[in-house]
Amino acid sequence: MQMKDEGTTHRPAWLRRTRGEHRWPAALAVVVVVVLQLMLPDSMVPQARYVLPVLEIVLLAALMVANPFRVDRESTVLRGVSLALTVVVGLSNGWSAVLLVLQLVGGRSVGAAELLEVGAAIWGTNVLAFAMVYWELDRGGPAARAAASRTYPDFLFAQMQTPELAHPDWEPYFADYLYLSFTNTTAFSPTDVLPLSRWAKMIMMIQAAIALAVVVLVVARAVNVLGSA
Template sequence: MKGTHSSKIARHSRLKNLNSRWPTWLALIIIALLYEALPKIFYWGPRGLLLGLVSILLIPLIITLWNNNNRINHYLILAVNILITLYTVISVSRLILATIHGQIGPNHLLLSSVILWTTNILVFALWYWSLDAGGPVQRELKESAGSTAFLFPQIQLSLTQTIGISKSLKSWTPNFVDYLFLAFNTTTAFSPTDTPVLTRWAKCMTMLQALISLTIILMLAARAVNILNSGSSYFVS
């Protein structure tokens, strides 16, 4: 009876882990599919390489999570994050070069900018989710509560209000959607809005994310100005 009860608890824990992680796996697949939609000039390696690598890495990610190999799972998450970040940086760099040298038309520029802008949100949401307070496992176990990088409003309320606060708010921990919202705000407003950034690494990452977003917008604006002025004659040069 005791063994059956413990196995049920273990199974429930595994299913809970899978339920909390599937949004991150979906984000990885979306990033890879978005990369497939980019024009050929942005590709690094053969078509389908990133999608294949992400699909292959998802298998050990799921297996290690199911077997509670948290340390290996964390390293695999970081490896996938580095891979998709590398692809994003290369693609944005090629967007800049293609725009400067006039190698991309306005339609493809708009499509590529939207794809890279969306990818920027997903990539940094994955980074924030995987690094904040030691990662998702430590956050669930409350082992790194003092090392949180982002002070979400729910955490602020639980720290400042001690009377009349619900148990759910006291035990609240951020999930991937919260980090996705944070990344979306950083990309659109160039700031994390209602979530203060506490640690230096998080400040550097939010600055980098805002810089990438600003670069994409500037490339679009520069191309738009160039198109508008292409047929103009200047009185002053």
């Protein structure tokens, strides 16, 4: 895809080699995820509650030491660590969501305030966890996108469809994938970002299903608790 710029042909940034994006937005997301996990009660986390948060911090620290500033190094080791971190975050979030659903379906007595706090923490973690998934997998991940090693995107952003309305140096960063994750979690469907590959469609479907189950069950139980108070 190309665009005209003052009489010359300019190749959009997302199709050419760039400096790569800063690591700190994704690192901050991991820190927030850990905080949300630590806020959950013992009944909503794995039995060894500190194992997964500690593992997430260790993996994040390894990435920060090896490549602290811009994500622009294509490395099999760094790629493996990044994917491992994403898997651990997703596993922790899915585990908590399953425990919440099982306890609500099982009829465990939970106060409305505690229920809403737990639901909000799991919902927020769901947004951040899947933002990391989309960021890590779209066109091979942030390092591969910086190197322009893959042409066909897994997600079609509006700026790709109408490049004349975007800055010529625009390319998707973590904030764009966070927005994608948030809108999918709230609307339970794509909004202005379209999934193109099959894996993208399946993962968006899984995220929407988790969010829907958490929201419906938590709100329904909270209303029931308040109504019987």
